[in-house]
Amino acid sequence: MAVYTHVSAEALSRFLSRYNVGDLVSAKGIAEGVENSNYLVDTTRGRFILTLYEKRVAADDLPFFMALLDHLATKGLPVPPAIPDSEGQSIQQLEGRPACLIRFLPGVSLSHPTPSQALAAGDALGQMHHAFADFTLTRPNTMGIDTWRPLFDRCGRSLDQIAPGLHDTLDRALDHVVERWPYDTLDTCAIHADLFPDNVLMRGDQVSGLIDFYFACTDIRVLDLAVTHSAWSFDATGTHHDAAIGHALFAGYERHFPLSTAERDAFPTLAAGACLRFALSRAWDWLNTPADALVTRKDPLAYLRRLAHYAPDLLPDTMKHHA
Numbered sequence: 652m653a654v655y656t657h658v659s660a661e662a663l664s665r666f667l668s669r670y671n672v673g674d675l676v677s678a679k680g681i682a683e684g685v686e687n688s689n690y691l692v693d694t695t696r697g698r699f700i701l702t703l704y705e706k707r708v709a710a711d712d713l714p715f716f717m718a719l720l721d722h723l724a725t726k727g728l729p730v731p732p733a734i735p736d737s738e739g740q741s742i743q744q745l746e747g748r749p750a751c752l753i754r755f756l757p758g759v760s761l762s763h764p765t766p767s768q769a770l771a772a773g774d775a776l777g778q779m780h781h782a783f784a785d786f787t788l789t790r791p792n793t794m795g796i797d798t799w800r801p802l803f804d805r806c807g808r809s810l811d812q813i814a815p816g817l818h819d820t821l822d823r824a825l826d827h828v829v830e831r832w833p834y835d836t837l838d839t840c841a842i843h844a845d846l847f848p849d850n851v852l853m854r855g856d857q858v859s860g861l862i863d864f865y866f867a868c869t870d871i872r873v874l875d876l877a878v879t880h881s882a883w884s885f886d887a888t889g890t891h892h893d894a895a896i897g898h899a900l901f902a903g904y905e906r907h908f909p910l911s912t913a914e915r916d917a918f919p920t921l922a923a924g925a926c927l928r929f930a931l932s933r934a935w936d937w938l939n940t941p942a943d944a945l946v947t948r949k950d951p952l953a954y955l956r957r958l959a960h961y962a963p964d965l966l967p968d969t970m971k972h973h974a
């Protein structure tokens with residue numbers, strides 16, 4: 652359960668009194684997620700999400716995320732804007748953390764998407780990139796390629812506590828990806844950068860919500876498809892690749908943006924980079940999650956196994972049994 656910051660009923664009632672949303676009825680910590688603290692809040696007027704921003708979300712970036720959500724909402728995408736209080740402020744402080752009250756969107760996040768649902772997700776990703784064509788704000792990717800080596804160095808030899816040999820394997824993989832990265836050659840735009848199945852709410856085969864934009868940034872457009880592909884087209888352990896899901900994601904996305912030859916050629920490198928990003932952030936969390944946090948850590952090796960799919964020659968025999 653991702654609840655790093657505990658909010659008392661009294662503090663929450665005081666917080667809600669700034670808004671025109673009725674009185675607190677109940678609040679529950681939300682089980683999913685690893686980044687922020689999320690509560691499902693019911694009031695006498697409806698249902699809301701309360702998010703307290705933790706570790707990787709900088710308060711200074713919140714205006715960018717809120718502008719981006721407003722932009723997408725104006726274009727008709729199903730994203731949840733933050734609700735302004737009675738003085739028009741949507742970014743607040745609660746229990747010492749930046750916090751927002753967010754519109755609750757209907758739908759369920761999927762554990763096992765079908766190809767039809769992956770087609771709809773790929774289509775929604777393409778619509779989102781179209782909507783960003785006239786979004787003028789920019790934000791560097793704080794989990795982008797330039798950050799992976801420093802994060803790897805901070806994890807250091809402790810990586811081998813997760814799996815023997817992991818340090819050297821990730822070291823080689825970083826060199827491999829950095830050497831091949833398509834710097835400055837492919838189209839860039841605002842990207843979601845974390846469009847996992849749990850960040851797409853669905854009703855049947857329809858996308859009813861796109862959430863969790865707190866890694867959104869400006870980077871290579873097709874990197875977003877690579878992140879999504881690496882998250883959607885494997886089982887949770889990263890062991891089994893489901894090609895039908897991957898094809899459906901591409902088909903949905905290419906309704907909007909057919910990939911150029913250069914983008915197709917770069918795709919395995921972008922996807923291997925996506926695997927490194929999540930292997931490293933998960934490894935860091937694995938080694939550093941506070942003992943009292945109510946959070947289920949995510950397995951870094953599930954991304955090592957995906958890496959083996961996109962860059963099969965990269966893993967030495969000693970790591971193969973993890974892949």
Ligand SMILES: Nc1ncnc2c1ncn2[C@@H]1O[C@H](COP(=O)(O)OP(=O)(O)OP(=O)(O)O)[C@@H](O)[C@H]1O
Pocket residue numbers: 653681683684685686687688689700731753754755756757760845847849850860862863865
């Ligand atoms: N606006 C919303 N409407 C409905 N449910 C939501 C909304 N925002 C969040 N949720 C629910 O809360 C869960 C956790 O939210 P979120 O993915 O933003 O957390 P996180 O810690 O940032 O997660 P992650 O590990 O994916 O980065 C979601 O999987 C979803 O079930």
Ligand SMILES: N[C@@H](CCO)C(=O)O
Pocket residue numbers: 685686845847929932933949
């Ligand atoms: N979606 C990410 C968490 C965000 O860093 C993961 O599953 O590792």
